Structure formats: C-alpha cells, structure tokens
Amino acid sequence: MFEGEYSVSLDDKGRVSIPAPYREQLRRRYDDLRVVVCRDYDGCVSLYPPAEWERSVLPEVYGRPINDQWRRAFESFVVGSAVTCTPDKQGRIAISATLRQHANLSKKVIFTGGVGHFQLWDVALRDAKLQRDLEILRAPQPAPVA
Amino acid sequence: MFEGEYSVSLDDKGRVSIPAPYREQLRRRYDDLRVVVCRDYDGCVSLYPPAEWERSVLPEVYGRPINDQWRRAFESFVVGSAVTCTPDKQGRIAISATLRQHANLSKKVIFTGGVGHFQLWDVALRDAKLQRDLEILRAPQPAPVA
DNA sequence: CCTTTATTCCCCACTATTCCCCACCAACCG
DNA sequence: CGGTTGGTGGGGAATAGTGGGGAATAAAGG
Structure with missing residues (x-):
C-alpha cells in the first residue's frame, strides 16, 4: 500500500x-528501491516495485493465449513501454520523453x-479523473457485495 | 462510536x-492513536482508526472485481488519497494541502x-449537508431493511 | 579508427517544508 | 481562587525537494 x-x-x-513515504515503503516492504515504470491506459504513468510487477502484472499476460487480442x-x-529504474542518490528517477509525452x-x-x-499524473488530467470518479461514486449505490 | x-x-x-473525546475513544477502544485520513465524496475529509479502515473500508474495494467501475x-x-497519521504530542495532525483544498x-x-x-468539515459545507440530510429524513420512509 | 558532440548519470549545494518540542492562554472543575 | 486539562501558536532542528555543474558514457561524423 502506497x-x-x-x-x-x-x-x-x-x-x-519519488516521494519519501513511497521510498520508505519500497525499502521496508520490498527491500528494493527500483521501480518498473510504464505506460498506463488511464493516461498516466504507472510505477511498480519489480516484485509486484512480476506478481500481478505479468500473469495478466502469461495467463492468456498468445493470440488473445487483449493480451x-x-x-x-504496457509491457512494451516498461523500464526498470533505480533512483539516484536524491531519490529521483528520469522519465523518458516518450512516457512524458504519453x-x-x-x-x-x-x-x-x-x-x-503508484501513479504519476499531469495535474489537469488528474483533476479530470477525480471529477469522473466523483460522478461514479455519487451515483445511486450499486448492488451490495455478494 | 465517536x-x-x-x-x-x-x-x-x-x-x-483532534478533539479530546475522540482521542480518548481512540486510546481506549482501539489502543492506537493513529488515524487514516482520506478524501470523502461528500466533500469533507474522513478519519478512521486503522483497524476500522481495514475492517470496513478496504473490504468494499476487495469485495468487488478489479474491473468494477465503482471499485x-x-x-x-478515496484510497488513493489516504494517509496514516500519528498525532503529535498535543494531539494534532497535519492535513495536506490537497485534502484542505478538496x-x-x-x-x-x-x-x-x-x-x-469521524469527519472534518468546512462550516458552510457542513450546514449545507445538514440541510440535505433534513430533506432526506423528512421524505417518505424507504422500505425497511430485509 | 579517432575525434567531436550529445546525452546520461552522479554528486554537491541551496531552499523549502515538515516535524517535534516548548510555552502560552482559556476554559472548566474542585 | 488555584489547579488541571485542552486548544493554539510559534521557534528550531532535521529532512525532503530542487536545481545545476561536471565526469563518464554513448553516439555521430570525419
């Protein structure tokens, strides 16, 4: 949990x-400061600890047949854009021009x-996303959890 | 109950x-002065004892499929904004600029x-909320809980 | 193949923010 | 009327964020 x-x-x-609390989490929980940085289809950049990347992202790919359209x-x-980065001494990582543009x-x-x-957002896009979230959350309650 | x-x-x-009666409750009932502070879609800031956060908030998320819109x-x-805070020696916590703005x-x-x-409100927004509450409470009763 | 140019990475230094502690004031209770 | 408790404000130390300089590496061109 970040x-x-x-x-x-x-x-x-x-x-x-990378905000200090996240770095703290990377160090304590994963014992690894590296992060896998990739394109996210919500319009932001997603960052995963390598262990989480392998545990929860890669299986999404390998769990499907190689001719599956979604895969x-x-x-x-997503995977095509992923790079593993190591933060510098000040806890920073460089975001490639491609990802910045995306x-x-x-x-x-x-x-x-x-x-x-965790994710990295442009301010305006994030605001827009929160606005959309609000509309969904304020809409009439969905059916309760089964 | 706060x-x-x-x-x-x-x-x-x-x-x-944090008002002394709440702190007293946190200490006696939860034996933990920390609180999880997060955005609330009613337009205020919500605060949960960590135990309650895990017991009643997180299951709302994990009980639903990962592609569920509401989730x-x-x-x-909500979860994206949540931070666990420990009150200082005087029983205070800092509210981030983002949450204050929200x-x-x-x-x-x-x-x-x-x-x-418990929740943290702006005075005017709180008054407006009470007004809306009144309308709901005075409207015809819904069907009883099954 | 060597030289030149561009890029990346690492480190240092400055600034801003956060956190922690101490002190004051006001209200309530005995 | 004094003591105790809760709320408020502010100072100072530590930490995090930011910007820039220089070395190393990689790429491009002669």
Missing part, C-alpha cells in the same frame, strides 16, 4: 523525486498512491 | 487538534462524530 498524494516537479532533465494490446502498450507531463505533476503500485 | 461535534481551528501550518473510482478517489477547509472547521469514524 499512501497519499504528493505534488512534485519534473525538472528540465525529466527527473522527478497482444496489453503486451504492446501522460502529458509538464513541470507540475502528481503522484497518487495505490495498492501495490 | 460522539459529538466540535469546532476547532486549522492553524497556518495546516494542523488541527476503480473508489480506489482512485474539503474547502479554512481556519474554522468542524469535527463530526460517527460510527467507527
């Missing part, structure tokens, strides 16, 4: 500081927590 | 004192009690 949201800045060299798209779009990242960016991974 | 409403102030550093929105909106919190804020959690 907790909280953090606003950080992307410098001229394309680097971002081929996922493999191409997620429309400019100077002000936002990290958002999640279970087993 | 009882009562309390008016407190948010200082320049974004800190609020994805809830995970992004709930429109200024200097005067209100804590409201609840079952298993």
Whole structure:
C-alpha cells in the first residue's frame, strides 16, 4: 500500500523525486528501491516495485493465449513501454520523453498512491479523473457485495 | 462510536487538534492513536482508526472485481488519497494541502462524530449537508431493511 | 579508427517544508 | 481562587525537494 498524494516537479532533465513515504515503503516492504515504470491506459504513468510487477502484472499476460487480442494490446502498450529504474542518490528517477509525452507531463505533476503500485499524473488530467470518479461514486449505490 | 461535534481551528501550518473525546475513544477502544485520513465524496475529509479502515473500508474495494467501475473510482478517489497519521504530542495532525483544498477547509472547521469514524468539515459545507440530510429524513420512509 | 558532440548519470549545494518540542492562554472543575 | 486539562501558536532542528555543474558514457561524423 502506497499512501497519499504528493505534488512534485519534473525538472528540465525529466527527473522527478519519488516521494519519501513511497521510498520508505519500497525499502521496508520490498527491500528494493527500483521501480518498473510504464505506460498506463488511464493516461498516466504507472510505477511498480519489480516484485509486484512480476506478481500481478505479468500473469495478466502469461495467463492468456498468445493470440488473445487483449493480451497482444496489453503486451504492446504496457509491457512494451516498461523500464526498470533505480533512483539516484536524491531519490529521483528520469522519465523518458516518450512516457512524458504519453501522460502529458509538464513541470507540475502528481503522484497518487495505490495498492501495490503508484501513479504519476499531469495535474489537469488528474483533476479530470477525480471529477469522473466523483460522478461514479455519487451515483445511486450499486448492488451490495455478494 | 465517536460522539459529538466540535469546532476547532486549522492553524497556518495546516494542523488541527483532534478533539479530546475522540482521542480518548481512540486510546481506549482501539489502543492506537493513529488515524487514516482520506478524501470523502461528500466533500469533507474522513478519519478512521486503522483497524476500522481495514475492517470496513478496504473490504468494499476487495469485495468487488478489479474491473468494477465503482471499485476503480473508489480506489482512485478515496484510497488513493489516504494517509496514516500519528498525532503529535498535543494531539494534532497535519492535513495536506490537497485534502484542505478538496474539503474547502479554512481556519474554522468542524469535527463530526460517527460510527467507527469521524469527519472534518468546512462550516458552510457542513450546514449545507445538514440541510440535505433534513430533506432526506423528512421524505417518505424507504422500505425497511430485509 | 579517432575525434567531436550529445546525452546520461552522479554528486554537491541551496531552499523549502515538515516535524517535534516548548510555552502560552482559556476554559472548566474542585 | 488555584489547579488541571485542552486548544493554539510559534521557534528550531532535521529532512525532503530542487536545481545545476561536471565526469563518464554513448553516439555521430570525419
């Protein structure tokens, strides 16, 4: 569990500081500061501890036949963009121009927590996403959990 | 059960004192002064004892399929913003700028009690919420719980 | 194949923020 | 009227975030 949201800045060299609480989690829980950085189809960049990547992302691919349409798209779009990064001494990683472009990242960016991974968003896109989330959450309750 | 409403102030550093009765409840009933602070889609900030968070909030997420729309929105909106805070020696916690902005919190804020959690409101938004509550409560009764 | 140019990576230094602690004030209770 | 408890404000130390310089590496061109 990566907790909280953090606003950080992307410098001229394309680097971002991974928020200290996330680094703490990477160190304590995974004993590995590296992260797998990849394209996400929500329009952001997703970051996984390598252990989580292998545990929960790769099986999504290998669990399907090699001619499965969804698998081929996922493999191409997500896995195809994945790079394992090691943070520098200040806890930063560089985001490639390709990924920056994909997620429309400019100077002000936002990290958002999640279970087993976290994400990197452009401020405006994140706001739009929250707005859509709100509409879904405020709509009449769905059927209770079975 | 967290009882009562309390008016407190948010200082320049974004800190609020958790009302003493709530702290007393956290200590006696949960033996843990920490609270999970998160965005709430009613427009306020919700605070849960960690035990309650795991008992009643997280199952709402994990009880649903990962591609469920409501689950994805809830995970992004609520869980994505959650941070576990430990009160300082004076019983205060810091509310991040993001959460303050979300709930429109200024200097005067209100804590409201609840079952298993409590909330932090802006005065005006709280008044509006009470008004809406009234309308719901005065409307024709729904069918009894099965 | 060597030279030149561009890029990446690493490290240092500055600034801003956070956290922790101490002190004051006000209200309530004995 | 004094003591105790809860709320509020502020100072100082530690930590995190940011920007930039320089070395090493890789790429391109002669």
